[in-house]
Amino acid sequence: VAAGSLAVITKTTPASQIIVRGVSGYKFAEILLDAADSGEDVKITALTITDTVGSAVPGNDLTNMTLKVDGVQYGDIEQPDGSTAGTADTTAFTLDTPIVVPAGESKTLEVYADVKASATGDTSGTDADYTHQINVDAAGDITTTGATTGITIDEAVSGSGQDMYVYEKGSLTTVESASDPDAKIVAANSTGVTWNTYKFTPKYENVRLD
Secondary structure, X not given: XXXXXXXXXXXXXXXXXXXXXXXXOEEEEEEEEEOOOOOOOEEEEEEEEEEEEOOOOOHHHEEEEEXXXXXXXXXXXXXOOOOOOOOOEEEEEEXXXXXXXXXXXXXXXXEEEEEOOOOOOEOOOOOHHHEEEEEOOOHHXXXXXXXXXXXXXXXEEEOOOOEEEEEOOOEEEEEEOOOOOOOOOOOOOOOOXXXXXXXXXXXXXXXXXX
């Protein structure tokens, strides 16, 4: 009978993106839990998520970190507590209800978090000083056993995750539309006359015009 095994791979999705501080429930990482070569089902009871941060931001700029598989939350909502900018932060999860990956199959673990409205954010460009990069960093950061035998499994861990750039705020570009009406004489007391048309293009977040 083949021994239990698990490959833990931080995927290349979601792609590196710019996000705006104050966003809620943002998906920072997808982690493949692959038991394709395992001789038995694999049970995961704990894991630690690493946030490798840029030099200008602390780990606790993120809050309400959550783990989900197939839309189901596993473990409690945890609060990253790293307060030193540029120092990688780790957040530990204990899974009272284990994640079970059937032998020969795989599951994708998704890591979500909020970005505090008071988080440190960049104002222009994609500056690596303002990034969060989420992954499972090492085999010691995940606790797995054979679901039947209870034997501890040594995982193969790979993948670093993608940089997510934090901006202070979005932006709005306003340009006069090429479809502006032609010049004409308008009678006094006319209603519903179009004088100008404008195109509004938001960037990085939705914008409300008041």
